[in-house]
Amino acid sequence: MGLIDAISRTLSERGEVLDSASPQLARIRKQMQVVHDRLMSRLQRLIGDPKIARYLQDAIITQRDGRYVIPLQADFKGRIKAIVHDQSASGATLFVEPTSVVELNNEYRELQLAERDEVRRVLAELSQRVGEYAPELEQTVHVIARLDLAFAIAKYADHLRAAAPTLRPIRPRKGSPHPGTVIRLRQARHPLLDPETVVPIDLELDSQTYALVITGPNTGGKTVALKTVGLLALMAQSGLPIPAAQGSELSVFRSIFADIGDEQSIEQSLSTFSGHITNINRILKRSGKRSLVILDELGAGTDPQEGAALARAILDYLLGRGVTTLVTTHHPELKAYAYNTPGVVNASVEFDIETLRPTYRLTIGLPGRSNALAIAQRLGLPEEIIAAARAELHPDELRVDGLLDEIHRQREMARQARAAAEKARREAETLRAELAARLEHIEDERHAVLDAARKEAETQLEALRGELEAVRRQLKRARQPLDVIAQAEEKLEVVEEEQMPPVERRRPRLPRRTAAPRRVILRPGVKVHVPQLGAQGVIVSLDEEQAEVQVGVLRVRVRRAELQAAAEETDSPEAAAAPQSDSAPKAEPVTAPESGYAPSPGVELDLRGQRVDEALDELDRYLDAAFLAGLPWVRIIHGRGT
Known part of the structure; x- marks a missing residue:
């Protein structure tokens, strides 16, 4: 009997030991039931006896120290031959065991002890059997925990409307202070803020930038932007989808450090x-x-x-060591520092002068504006004070603020135009889908009408052929010439040859989307590059979404969009001019995306002959490298030692 059957036979869903655990336990419990019924019956007769009932406090049966007793009024002690086991808190009631039920109570108690011993024996035996499967059970628990974690991550990602980012390896550039890190977040949101109300941010450090200086008003969202980047980086490296749009990319950092908030401490005398x-x-x-x-x-x-001087020195130190850095500040000197220092870029959080409220939008490439005078004017400060304050400012500073205002206005107009264009694109996609559905419906109707007409024609031709055959038989019996029938049959054959073939379904032709310049022609026999494997192969077969590619002795299935053109298969004027036979499958041009994966460690790892600790370490390193290389699958070869 298997372990599962043994557990099911022994324990109930509530963890109670069942009668079926052993024949001895079933026999003991059956005897216990018989003795219990006899004991209860005798006690019921006692408390129902009028001679005894008048001495009782209540006509009930209860238990004390595992023995069944009845409640006797203390004033009538000695009126009933019984053994006292307990008394009430007031002393008015004695709980006594009548001598007539002592033997039954003893027998019932003995059976209870026998049941306890048998249950212990059964559980010890079952525990021993479970122990024999300890490695398998530990592995099962581990797998269940991994599955539970995967489902929890999926549920959390669905709640956040999160997406899996692309993890990029850090590739330092020779001769450049840039550390080779990548931060590209699209529509990123802080995971603890309400996704319905939070304002998403776009943040990107390009190939020339690895430090960001964010300026702007208080409560404008600077600190939230920093926390968003830090949390999303940690989430991504922990295997969690991040609350950001598809296409977000992050490097795998070895360490993430943050100094956020007020660290003053009365206890430690720290300001x-x-x-x-x-x-x-x-x-x-x-x-x-x-x-x-x-x-x-x-x-x-x-x-x-x-x-400000200390902030510049700290930034110089970090930049000199090639550390990817994000900072916020109120010092205007750092705006000029970011503008004049290679590798550093300004950013700002916007502030709406009309509503006197921050918009929480992050703008990369522009420093924050000084809105103090504008805010003071909007709040009703006397005009002469505003004018006097403006007179104290250097004209260059006023011109810079004016230029920043104009740039922000132009960017806002561009943002609105981009949003309008995106809305128009979505509406166009919706209309395109509706048009496709309508054309599909029209094609269904056309197919049904033509198919019905073809079937009706076949029915009529079959009936005509039957009539001609009947006339032929009649003429034959009458010994009449069959020339007329022969001519009619020849005409019938011509009609049958001209009959329409079975209706073929046509795919509705819709306007094509604009394709990228680099394309690869996908059809069986074409040589392509598989970026996840870092190898070239030949297409064996195609379906609507995937292609089967022969790579050496392996056959792999790859999404069509991930395939890249091999050097000799890219589009050229000669290839475009080459004729194709009608029987050959249509070639479909698709975009060949740029490869951004780490070098492939290979699709196979052989761990045979290694010790467990060595094999586990090498397996961890290999799986990390395979994930960063974007491999769709790998093969692990292992075995039991001799």
Whole structure:
């Protein structure tokens, strides 16, 4: 009997030991039931006896110390031959066991002890059997935990409307201080904010940029933007989908450091400035080219001039070490620093002067504007004070603010135009889908009408052929010439030859979407490049979404969109001019995407002959490399040692 059957036979769904656990247990419990019924019957007769009932406190049967007793009024002690087991808190009631049921109580108690011993024996035996399967059960629990984690991640991702980002390896560039990291977040949202109300941000550090300086008003969303990037990077490296749009990309950082918030401590006598510097000092000692450093309000909490100088020096130190850095600040000097320093770019959170509220939109490439005078004017500060304040400012600063205002307005107009274009594109896609559905319906009707006409013609021709055959037989019996019948049959054959063939379904032709310049012609026999494997192969067969490709001795299925053109198979004027036979399948041009995967470690890993610890370490390294290379599957060869 298997382990599952043994457990099912022994334990109920509530964890109780069943009678079927052993024949001995079933026999003991059957005897217990018989003795219990006899005991209850005798006690019921006692409490129902009028001579005894008048001495009882209540006409009930209860238990004390595992024995069945009845409640006797203390004043009538001795009126009933019984053994006292307990008394009530007031002392008015004695719980006694009549001597007439002592033997039955003893027998019932003995059977209870026998049941306990048998249950222990059964559970010990079952536990021993479970122990024999300990490795398999541990593995099962581990797999169930992994499945539970996968379902939890999927449920969480569905709740956040999250997507899986593309993880990019860090590739330092020779002769460049850029660490080779990638941060490209599209429509990113903080995972703890309501997805219905949060304003998503777009953040991208290009191939020339690895430091971002964000400026803008308080409560404008600067700190939330930093936390969003840090949390999404950690989520991605933990195997979680991130609350961002498809196409987001992140590097796999070795470490992520953050100094966010007010670190002042009365207990440790630390001010805000001291708390920040203590954290930053620890971060500077431990960060490197494969780190992501996030600093909030850099240089705050001290004299503005000294704070700005210290902030520039810290940024210079991090940039010199090639550390990917995101900072927020209120120091205007850092705007010019970001503009003049290679590898650094400005960013800002927007503020609506009309409503005096932040928009929470992050703008890359532009520093934040100084809105103090505009806000003061909107709040009703006297005009002469506003004018006096403007007079104190350098004309160049006023011109810079004016230029920034104009640039922000132009970008806002461009954003609105882009949103309108995106809306129009979605509407066009919707109309295109509706048109496709209508054309499909029309094609269904055409197919049905033509098929019905063809079937009706076949029926009529069959009936005519039957009539001609009947006339032929009649003429033959009458010994009449059959020339007329022969002519009619020849005409019938001509009609049958001209009859329409079975109706073929036509696919509705819709306007093609604009294709990318690089294309590969997909058809059986074409040589293509498979980026996930880093190898070339030949297409064996195609369906609507996937292609079967022969790569060496292997056959793999790859999505059509992931295939790239081999060098000799790219489109050319000669290839376009080459005629194709009617019988050959139609070639379909598709976009060949750029490959952004890490080098492939190969599709096979042989662990035979290695010790367990060595094999597990090598397997972890291989699976990480295979995932970063985008391999769709791998083969692991292992075995039991001799």
